[in-house]
Amino acid sequence: MSDNNKIAVLGGGSFGTAIAQVLAGNGHAVKLWMRDAAQAEAIRESGRNDRYFPGLTLSPLVEPVTAIQATLETADVIFVALPSKAFRPFVADTRPFFRPGQIVISTTKGIEREGFRLMSEILVEALPQTHVGVLSGPNLAGEMMQKELTATVIASPDARVREETQRLLGCGYFRVYANIDMYGVELGGALKNIYAVISGLAAALQVGENTKAMIISRSLAEMSRFAVALGANPLTFLGLAGVGDLFVTCTSSMSRNFRVGYAVGQGTPLEQAVAELGQVAEGINTLELVREKAQELGIPMPLVRGLHEILYSDMTIQQVIKGLMTAAQNSDVEFILPRQA
Numbered sequence: 001m002s003d004n005n006k007i008a009v010l011g012g013g014s015f016g017t018a019i020a021q022v023l024a025g026n027g028h029a030v031k032l033w034m035r036d037a038a039q040a041e042a043i044r045e046s047g048r049n050d051r052y053f054p055g056l057t058l059s060p061l062v063e064p065v066t067a068i069q070a071t072l073e074t075a076d077v078i079f080v081a082l083p084s085k086a087f088r089p090f091v092a093d094t095r096p097f098f099r100p101g102q103i104v105i106s107t108t109k110g111i112e113r114e115g116f117r118l119m120s121e122i123l124v125e126a127l128p129q130t131h132v133g134v135l136s137g138p139n140l141a142g143e144m145m146q147k148e149l150t151a152t153v154i155a156s157p158d159a160r161v162r163e164e165t166q167r168l169l170g171c172g173y174f175r176v177y178a179n180i181d182m183y184g185v186e187l188g189g190a191l192k193n194i195y196a197v198i199s200g201l202a203a204a205l206q207v208g209e210n211t212k213a214m215i216i217s218r219s220l221a222e223m224s225r226f227a228v229a230l231g232a233n234p235l236t237f238l239g240l241a242g243v244g245d246l247f248v249t250c251t252s253s254m255s256r257n258f259r260v261g262y263a264v265g266q267g268t269p270l271e272q273a274v275a276e277l278g279q280v281a282e283g284i285n286t287l288e289l290v291r292e293k294a295q296e297l298g299i300p301m302p303l304v305r306g307l308h309e310i311l312y313s314d315m316t317i318q319q320v321i322k323g324l325m326t327a328a329q330n331s332d333v334e335f336i337l338p339r340q341a
């Protein structure tokens with residue numbers, strides 16, 4: 001591909017803005033598409049996306065736009081940063097505007113209810129003429145806007161997608177590692193949100209450092225167990241999109257999923273916690289879907305079950321914790337010592 005690729009980022013929220021800013025910092029003109037004309041106009045006037053990053057000036061190479069047809073028809077590389085619930089309807093509505101040969105990269109960390117589909121699966125199915133990839137990793141949008149040193153993963157079976165994304169995004173503060181396990185990378189990004197909610201809840205309870213380490217390690221064990229049952233490569237979970245993203249969202253109050261868990265741990269009802277956040281916390285939706293899938297496939301997921309009980313049953317947090325801590329003793333790394341049934 002040439003150096004003057006036309007680039008579009010879809011979604012003018014936290015992550016869309018952060019990705020557009022990295023691209024623009026590398027000298028690329030970026031169309032940042034958003035649904036809200038008033039927001040686009042405000043960004044044009046102020047040079048800032050105050051709804052998501054108050055006070056932070058955007059690069060002049062980031063152009064806010066609202067005309068979706070023209071944006072898609074003229075783009076060579078498209079990053080999608082929409083919440084998972086909006087993903088399928090958006091792709092269905094805009095499908096005729098995509099062109100053969102375009103690179104389309106999902107940055108969305110969620111799962112679709114119907115058929116338990118990941119976003120890349122929706123793209124591959126709906127846009128077979130395009131080249132699909134997934135961008136995922138420990139990438140708090142707020143830190144990227146501050147140019148904190150950050151690494152991410154571009155996953156695609158297509159070498160052109162991997163190399164082009166590395167070229168477009170890579171810079172002195174943003175490193176882009178490649179993987180071919182698109183399914184595993186994407187699943188890692190979606191699953192960790194559940195455990196970020198749990199970690200936020202634990203932080204509100206002021207648990208000890210041993211406890212935090214136990215939660216993160218057992219979360220990784222549970223995520224990998226689930227992913228293997230679905231056919232993903234567990235080794236992907238050792239990388240940035242697995243343990244890396246799990247670590248950042250389970251330890252940072254910048255994570256929206258962590259913040260929802262924290263609020264619930266402090267006694268705020270779930271609905272109120274989500275409403276007060278005002279941004280997407282994918283983990284709540286993903287929890288429901290993963291719990292159903294795990295039940296259907298018979299995959300033991302005690303942390304998922306425990307969080308669901310805390311959020312949706314009459315059980316107290318202390319009762320759930322007691323149940324988890326007094327369950328039958330089991331294997332540490334079940335790929336070495338198989339888990340007891």
Ligand SMILES: NC(=O)C1=CN([C@@H]2O[C@H](COP(=O)(O)OP(=O)(O)OC[C@H]3O[C@@H](n4cnc5c(N)ncnc54)[C@H](OP(=O)(O)O)[C@@H]3O)[C@@H](O)[C@H]2O)C=CC1
Nearest residue numbers: 011012013014015016035081082086108109140141279280
């Ligand atoms: N923030 C982060 O640190 C990271 C987020 N992600 C993932 O990126 C995805 C997007 O998250 P993020 O940007 O943070 O979320 P935000 O809540 O910050 O922003 C969501 C954006 O999507 C727009 N949107 C919502 N529904 C629709 C719709 N139906 N049609 C068109 N646009 C819509 C919103 O528009 P409006 O403003 O008008 O409501 C907003 O621009 C999530 O899956 C998240 O997990 C991935 C890595 C890091």
Ligand SMILES: O=C(CO)COP(=O)(O)O
Nearest residue numbers: 137138139140255256257
């Ligand atoms: O995925 C993220 C960082 O990698 C962002 O997490 P939250 O959606 O919880 O803010």
